[in-house]
Amino acid sequence: MAYKENNLPDNQYNSEEIENRCIAFWDAENIYAYDKNASRENTFCIDTPPPTVSGSLHIGHIFSFTQTDITARFQRMSGKSVFYPIGWDDNGLPTERRVQNYYNIACNPNLPYDPDFKPVHKEKDETKRKEVSRKNFIEACQMLTQEDEQIFEQVFRRIGHSYDWSLKYTTISPEAIKVSQKSFLDLYAKNKVVSIEAPTMWDVTFKSAVAQAEVEDREVEGFFHDIKFQVQGSDETFIISTTRPELLPACLAIVANPEDERYKKLFGKNAIVPLFDISVPILPAEHADKDKGTGIMMVCTFGDAADVAWWKNSGLPIKQIIGIDGRIIDVDYGVGPFSSLNPDKAKENFAKIKGMTVKQAKETIFALLRQDGALQGEPRKRIHSVKFYEKGSLPLEFVSSRQWFIKLLEEKNRMLDAGNKINWVPEHMYHRYEEWTKGLNQDWCISRQRFFGVPFPVWYHLDEKGNPDYNNPILASEKQLPVDPMSDTPIGFNEEQRNKPNGFIGDCDIMDTWATSSLTPQIAMYFAPKNVPLALPFDIRPQAHDIIRTWAFYTIAKALLHENKIPWKKILISGFILDPDRKKMSKSKGNVVTPLNLIEKHSSDAVRYWAAKARLGIDTAFEEQIMTQGRKLVVKLFNAAKFVLAIVANSNLASEKNYKTYIKNDLDKAWLAKLANTAKNAQKAFLNDDYASALDLTETRFWDFCDNYLEIVKKRAYSQDNNSAVASLMLSLDTFIKLFAPFCPFITEEIYQIRSWKDKQDISVHKEAFPDDASFENLVDNEQLYDEVVNIIAEIRKAKTNANKPLKTPVKSLQIYTTEAMKDLLLKNQTDIINVGQIENNGIIYIVADKLDVKNIVLDMNFISEKK
RNA sequence: GGGCGUGUAGCUCAGGUGGUUAGAGCGUUACGUUGACAUCGUAAAGGUCGCAGGUUCGAGUCCUGCCACGCCCACCA
Numbered sequence: 001m002a003y004k005e006n007n008l009p010d011n012q013y014n015s016e017e018i019e020n021r022c023i024a025f026w027d028a029e030n031i032y033a034y035d036k037n038a039s040r041e042n043t044f045c046i047d048t049p050p051p052t053v054s055g056s057l058h059i060g061h062i063f064s065f066t067q068t069d070i071t072a073r074f075q076r077m078s079g080k081s082v083f084y085p086i087g088w089d090d091n092g093l094p095t096e097r098r099v100q101n102y103y104n105i106a107c108n109p110n111l112p113y114d115p116d117f118k119p120v121h122k123e124k125d126e127t128k129r130k131e132v133s134r135k136n137f138i139e140a141c142q143m144l145t146q147e148d149e150q151i152f153e154q155v156f157r158r159i160g161h162s163y164d165w166s167l168k169y170t171t172i173s174p175e176a177i178k179v180s181q182k183s184f185l186d187l188y189a190k191n192k193v194v195s196i197e198a199p200t201m202w203d204v205t206f207k208s209a210v211a212q213a214e215v216e217d218r219e220v221e222g223f224f225h226d227i228k229f230q231v232q233g234s235d236e237t238f239i240i241s242t243t244r245p246e247l248l249p250a251c252l253a254i255v256a257n258p259e260d261e262r263y264k265k266l267f268g269k270n271a272i273v274p275l276f277d278i279s280v281p282i283l284p285a286e287h288a289d290k291d292k293g294t295g296i297m298m299v300c301t302f303g304d305a306a307d308v309a310w311w312k313n314s315g316l317p318i319k320q321i322i323g324i325d326g327r328i329i330d331v332d333y334g335v336g337p338f339s340s341l342n343p344d345k346a347k348e349n350f351a352k353i354k355g356m357t358v359k360q361a362k363e364t365i366f367a368l369l370r371q372d373g374a375l376q377g378e379p380r381k382r383i384h385s386v387k388f389y390e391k392g393s394l395p396l397e398f399v400s401s402r403q404w405f406i407k408l409l410e411e412k413n414r415m416l417d418a419g420n421k422i423n424w425v426p427e428h429m430y431h432r433y434e435e436w437t438k439g440l441n442q443d444w445c446i447s448r449q450r451f452f453g454v455p456f457p458v459w460y461h462l463d464e465k466g467n468p469d470y471n472n473p474i475l476a477s478e479k480q481l482p483v484d485p486m487s488d489t490p491i492g493f494n495e496e497q498r499n500k501p502n503g504f505i506g507d508c509d510i511m512d513t514w515a516t517s518s519l520t521p522q523i524a525m526y527f528a529p530k531n532v533p534l535a536l537p538f539d540i541r542p543q544a545h546d547i548i549r550t551w552a553f554y555t556i557a558k559a560l561l562h563e564n565k566i567p568w569k570k571i572l573i574s575g576f577i578l579d580p581d582r583k584k585m586s587k588s589k590g591n592v593v594t595p596l597n598l599i600e601k602h603s604s605d606a607v608r609y610w611a612a613k614a615r616l617g618i619d620t621a622f623e624e625q626i627m628t629q630g631r632k633l634v635v636k637l638f639n640a641a642k643f644v645l646a647i648v649a650n651s652n653l654a655s656e657k658n659y660k661t662y663i664k665n666d667l668d669k670a671w672l673a674k675l676a677n678t679a680k681n682a683q684k685a686f687l688n689d690d691y692a693s694a695l696d697l698t699e700t701r702f703w704d705f706c707d708n709y710l711e712i713v714k715k716r717a718y719s720q721d722n723n724s725a726v727a728s729l730m731l732s733l734d735t736f737i738k739l740f741a742p743f744c745p746f747i748t749e750e751i752y753q754i755r756s757w758k759d760k761q762d763i764s765v766h767k768e769a770f771p772d773d774a775s776f777e778n779l780v781d782n783e784q785l786y787d788e789v790v791n792i793i794a795e796i797r798k799a800k801t802n803a804n805k806p807l808k809t810p811v812k813s814l815q816i817y818t819t820e821a822m823k824d825l826l827l828k829n830q831t832d833i834i835n836v837g838q839i840e841n842n843g844i845i846y847i848v849a850d851k852l853d854v855k856n857i858v859l860d861m862n863f864i865s866e867k868k
Numbered sequence: 869g870g871g872c873g874u875g876u877a878g879c880u881c882a883g884g885u886g887g888u889u890a891g892a893g894c895g896u897u898a899c900g901u902u903g904a905c906a907u908c909g910u911a912a913a914g915g916u917c918g919c920a921g922g923u924u925c926g927a928g929u930c931c932u933g934c935c936a937c938g939c940c941c942a943c944c945a
Contacts, residue, residue, distance in 0.1 A: 012906070217944090224945085242945055255945095288945080297945040304944080384944055431872055432940060439941060545939080578938090613881080613893095617873090619938080623880050625894055636905065643904030696882075696892085707909075714903075794910090801899065801910045808902045838902085 001028040003753040009645055013638045015603030018750045023157055025749075031764050032162040036532040038081030045538035046072060047521045047568055048163070049551070050087035050171060053148040054094035057155050059622070060544075062595045064574035066611035067691065068542040069161045071572070073742035074686045074694075076162070077770040083534060085167035085524040088152065090145035091453045092171075092513030093206060093391060099141045099452075105130050107137035107451050109508065119143060134451050134486070141452040145172070155595050159604050160745045162766070169527045171516050172452070177482035179523050180516040181457040183558060185475060187406060192561050193446075195404045195470060199301070199308045199318075200445055202399035203389040204326025204358075208449040209403050210389045211512060212442045213550045215396065218388050223379035224293070227369060229254065232270040232279055238263070239376055241293035243384065245369060246361040247300035249276050249331070249338070249350055250319040252311065256296040258284035263296050273298075274374035275349045275365070276333070277342040285310060302398030304387075322397050324449075328353050328361050358397070402470060404456065404509070405443040408557055412437060415553075418560050423570040425689050426617040429545060436549040444554070446515045453510030457483045459490040466501040474504060518554035521567050541568040544576065545617065572689060575619040598627060605744035606630035612695045612743050633699060634747045637740065640706050641751040644729045647717045651726040654756045659727040663779050665716075667829045668728035671709050673783035675701060675735055676776040682739055683770060691742070698739040705732060708790045715835035730757060735775065741765045785825050788852050789833055792816060792826075795854035796837040803859055810860040811839045817849035 003025050010017075026032060035043075046068065051061055076082045100106055103119040108131040117132060119140040132140070149170065156163070169176055187193040200209045222243040230237050240254070254271045256263035266282045273280060280298075287306055288297055301318045302308050311318070317337040323329040331338045333346040340346035349368055353361040369375040386395045408415070415437050424430040447456065457476035460468040474490045476483045485506030489495045497503030516523075525534045536559055543551055552571060559567035598607050602624075609630025614620045653659050663669065678701040685693040709732070717725040733755070737748040745766060752758070752765035762768075769775075800809050814837075818826060823846050826833070830844060840860075 217942095240945070244945085293945045295945090299945095306943095306945090386944085426873095428872060435871060435941060441942095549940085576939095615882090618881095619874090621880065623894085626880075629893060632907095636908090639905040639908090641904085646904070693882085700892085706905090710904085711902080711909095718903075797910055801912095804899055806900055806902075807910070808900095836902090 001025060003749075007754045007756075007758075009638075009642045009754055013635050013747075015605070015634075015746070016600070018746050019158060019160075019604050022160070022746050022749050025753075026162075026764070026766075027165075029763060031766055032076075032082075032084070032164050034083045034164045034167065034528070035081035036529045038533075040533040040535065042079070042081055043083055043533065044072070044075040044080040045083040045521075045534060045540075045568075046085075047524065047538045047541040047555075048084065048086055049543050050089040050169075050517065050520060051152060052092075052094050053088045053090045053145050053152060054098045055148070057152055057595050059593055059595055059598065060577045062155075062159055062598075062607060063577050063611045063614070064542065064544055065156070065161060066159060066608050067574055067614075067616070068540075068572070070608070070612055070691045070742045071540070071542075071686075071689070072162055073745065073766060074691070074770065076766065077738065077741065077768060079769065082162075082164075083167075083524075083528070083538075084163050085169065085527065086156065086161070086163040086165070087169040087171065087176075087520065087523065088145070088149045089171045089513065089517055090141075090149065091510075091516060093208070093448070093450060094513075095141055095145055096137075096450060096452050097206075097391070099137070099144050100129065102144055103140055105132050105137065105140060107132060107134055109134040109451070111136075137451055142172070145170070155599075158599055159595070159607060162745070167524065167527050169523055171513070171523070172454075174482045175526055176516060176519075176523050177454045179519055179526050180454040180511065181476065181481045181483065182478060183515075183519055183522070183562065184457060184511070185478060185481075186562055188475060190561065191407075193404060193406050195402055195447075195473070197400065197402040197470075199311075199398040199400045200403050201387070201389075201396045202324065202401070203392045203394070204322075204324070204397055205392050205394055206389070206450065207324050209399075209401065209445050209447060210396065211445045211514070212440065213444075213514070213553070214390050215387050216390045217385040219383055220386050220395070222382055222384050222386075224382055225366065225369070225379050226294075226376035227274060228374045228376055229271045229274065231266060231282070232272050234269070236266070238266070238271075238296055239294045240296055240298055242298065243382070244300070244303050244362070245365045246328075246353065246358055247298075247303050247321070248273055248365060249278070249346075249353075250300040250302075250321045251278065251280055251298045252301055252316045252319060253280050253299045253314065254282045254296060255285035255288045255299055255310070256282070257288040257290050258286065260288070260290045260295055272341070275368055275372055276338075276346040277340050278338065278346070279341060301400075304398070308398055318400055320400055322358065322399065324399060324401070326357055326394060326397065328356050328358075330354055358394075403445050404447040404511075405445055406515075406557070406561075408444050409440060409442070411557065411560065412440060414560055415557060418556050418566050421566050422556070422568065425570060425572045429548065429571075429573045429617060432545065432548045433552060436553060444512075444557070446512045447509040448512055449508075450510050453513060454516050455484045455486065455510055456507040457481060457485065458507040459485050459493075459504045460507065462499070462501055462503050462505060464501050466499075468505055473507070514550050514554045517551060518558045520555065521559070522562075536563055536565045536567055538568040540570045540572055542572045542574060545573050546576075548573070570689075573617045575614060575617055578619050578621045593622070593624070598624070602627040602631045603634055603746070605634045605746050608743055608745075609633060609695070612691055615692050616689060633702075634744055636706060637702070637736070637744070637747050637751070640702075640710065641733060641737075643710070644733045645754070645756065648726055648730060648756055651717075651722055653723065653726050653730065656727075657757055657759055659730045659757060660779060662723040662727035663731065665724035665728070665829070666782065666785060666825060667712065667789060667832055668724050669779060669781035670783050670786035670789075671712075672728060672731065672776055673780035674704070674786055675732060676771075676773065676780050677783070679735060679739060679771040679775070680773065683772065686742075686770075694739075695743055698736070698743075702736055702740075704790075705736070708793065709786075711836050712789065712793070712832045716832060731776075731779070735771045737765055738768050738771050741768070782825065784822065785829065788818065788822055788826065789829070791852055792833060792854055793836055796839075796857060799857040800859065803861075805859060805861075805863070808838055809863045811837055811843055812858040812860055813843040813845065814839070814857040815845045815847055815855045817847045817851075817853040817855065819850070819852075820848050822852070823848060 104122040106129040111133040113133045113135040224241045225245045270279045333340045333343045459474040606627045610626045682694040713725040741748040
């Protein structure tokens with residue numbers, strides 16, 4: 001397709017027009033298509049982060065994704081076939097939460113499917129959420145994510161990311177589900193995944209298990225309650241300080257440090273739990289700290305991870321009183337673990353908290369303790385940190401349930417090895433990975449009691465009484481994938497046998513979203529054309545540092561367990577965008593500076609410039625002024641190009657493709673030597689993953705071009721003998737648009753397309769080779785000449801400015817001190833100096849010296865600018 | 869408590885292997901507008917390079933200690 005009807009430069013820079021033109025052109029010409037015929041060595045594979053589609057795009061996304069795009073574009077210009085897929089991570093809890101709020105619905109898996117239900121967006125709906133079936137809920141999730149994904153795609157296209165959109169995937173797509181389920185089956189076959197019933201960290205709001213990596217600590221206000229316990233069969237008492245009095249009925253035992261003299265005498269005896277009169281043993285335990293609280297504590301099922309750890313070795317029964325919804329469940333005080341010495345009293349007190357939330361139960365128990373006289377003094381306030389699910393609002397509880405776990409604890413050393421083989425940029429980010437891996441203390445819980453995600457490809461036999469046999473799951477065969485055990489039937493059964501004795505049930509859980517996202521390289525390859533030379537390890541994984549312990553860690557784990565390989569050779573860690581107060585930028589403020597607003601205000605190229613200015617791994621404060629600076633650069637590029645094109649149009653070389661042969665002038669060659677150096681250094685910086693330096697170098701040289709070189713050759717370019725100057729300007733412009741192309745793909749493409757010396761082979765600047773030494777062969781010489789001329793001109797300008805005179809004020813005379821060798825060269829090329837400095841005939845006196853100096857500049861003080 | 873990072877001009881940031889008067893952009897001030905410039909250019913002011921020691925002929929750069937800030941992890945009755 002033709003890039004533009006009329007290839008003349010526009011009068012003014014119009015970012016939106018150029019952006020729309022480029023996007024349509026790139027799309028039509030498939031500029032960024034992955035070349036499947038390239039060999040693996042000639043392919044650059046990127047494991048792109050699939051953004052979570054659960055709301056709006058944040059400026060932080062634009063920041064880091066653009067940095068990756070710059071790298072991709074450089075690699076493409078270096079001759080690589082770039083495998084640059086994009087996907088949307090749409091499965092998982094964030095999506096469910098957004099869907100619940102957006103449509104004001106909630107999933108109730110017990111309801112039947114309603115084919116007529118259509119979700120409608122509800123703005124600030126205060127009414128109770130409408131309950132819908134699992135299938136209706138999943139459909140609502142699909143509907144909203146598709147809408148969100150279109151918006152994401154528009155923004156990513158507008159900012160000029162060079163993905164191959166034909167490789168687009170979503171993590172909830174049947175194909176991704178297939179890859180993810182296959183991964184599960186492979187791990188099962190390798191005995192790396194198990195289902196066990198055990199106390200697990202549990203979010204009561206989302207009613208789901210969570211993994212260690214999704215947990216964060218938060219400082220909350222709590223109260224120490226001092227509670228008096230009586231030793232059974234004696235008058236002795238002791239005080240326990242606890243922040244969780246509501247767990248009193250779940251108390252299993254009392255423990256103190258074995259070395260604690262105060263309590264040694266109690267070991268072997270029993271204590272009476274107040275209010276419930278349950279007799280519990282008093283035991284020594286290493287994890288009890290003499291100096292904390294009163295030195296003696298209760299172990300409950302389950303107050304925290306220490307309780308879980310201790311319980312595992314204790315042989316004592318579980319007393320679970322907190323249900324999956326965070327409310328107190330019913331228990332029997334007559335028999336079993338809750339047996340009370342005074343069942344009526346226990347039942348009466350327990351009835352008062354049954355069904356309550358943890359918070360309500362805490363208050364009720366507090367009041368009961370006070371009434372009972374077991375409470376000593378007033379509760380004491382304390383700030384302590386408590387574990388939360390990162391997306392939750394209530395503290396995590398430990399709830400015993402059956403969950404699938406990937407056995408990562410036994411892989412710690414191999415995980416450390418694998419991490420070590422990967423090149424971390426910046427290097428110190430490896431420490432985060434290392435520390436997290438070393439500190440791992442639980443296997444990876446991958447089951448979630450949610451709905452919108454990848455189902456486990458698993459069913460269970462039901463025995464004659466209808467009880468499931470979890471130890472011998474029925475696995476889907478690979479040919480069946482993707483499979484939903486809640487609607488698909490296992491091989492060898494018919495649907496009639498579902499939920500019937502001697503029949504089967506489906507596993508109703510779904511997988512942790514990371515269980516699928518950790519397969520992004522495999523998913524991307526699955527979506528690629530068949531029989532292409534793609535394989536692990538990919539070349540790079542770009543990502544931010546907050547998800548090293550999740551995305552990076554889990555992806556490394558999967559590649560290791562499945563293929564015994566590292567997933568990528570290099571991981572590039574981007575920094576964060578911070579608020580001006582240096583906190584991580586909040587979503588609320590993100591509303592003010594949405595990516596699209598910024599693009600419209602400053603242009604895509606300018607926003608990209610802003611992203612490119614930041615170094616990898618470094619958090620930076622958001623500063624919009626950098627986009628303003630970027631826009632100035634883009635406008636300058638546009639204007640300089642227009643100027644050069646106008647000069648070329650008036651020359652003999654207007655459509656001369658082989659213009660380079662006309663470059664003969666010493667000063668032009670000296671300038672080109674500077675430019676060639678810049679290209680070489682920019683390339684070096686790129687190869688070092690330092691795109692920011694590449695931009696700095698290019699930008700500096702470009703302003704030098706505008707401020708100095710263009711001014712120097714202007715007169716000569718308009719003169720009769722102008723071929724060398726014009727050709728040099730052509731080469732300079734061609735070089736600059738290639739150097740800037742990875743950063744500013746729009747303006748550079750625009751200039752590339754409207755050049756008069758473009759021919760049929762010139763498809764796109766983004767298909768051109770990045771400038772190297774060969775581009776300047778035999779065209780560079782004596783760069784020192786250029787430096788000297790620029791210095792001389794600077795001195796002349798300074799003299800004029802200091803005299804408060806216009807720059808076109810004529811110079812009557814000046815003395816140039818320079819070396820013997822340079823003197824001849826300057827003399828030979830002095831026309832340019834005379835032109836730009838407005839120096840009168842025979843005004844320059846050369847004096848041989850050790851180094852350059854300019855002295856005794858005499859201005860024509862009678863000169864008056866015409867305008868005044 | 870452990871680990872990592874950062875601290876350079878009013879602001880945002882650059883400153884391989886230690887080497888002459890420490891840089892850029894923005895902002896401020898003054899002047900100008902030269903054949904492209906929704907402007908652009910020229911120039912000026914502005915820094916005890918967090919603090920204190922040490923190594924060295926020489927330290928923003930290397931070493932030690934301290935301070936401040938940020939992030940990650942662990943503990944948390």
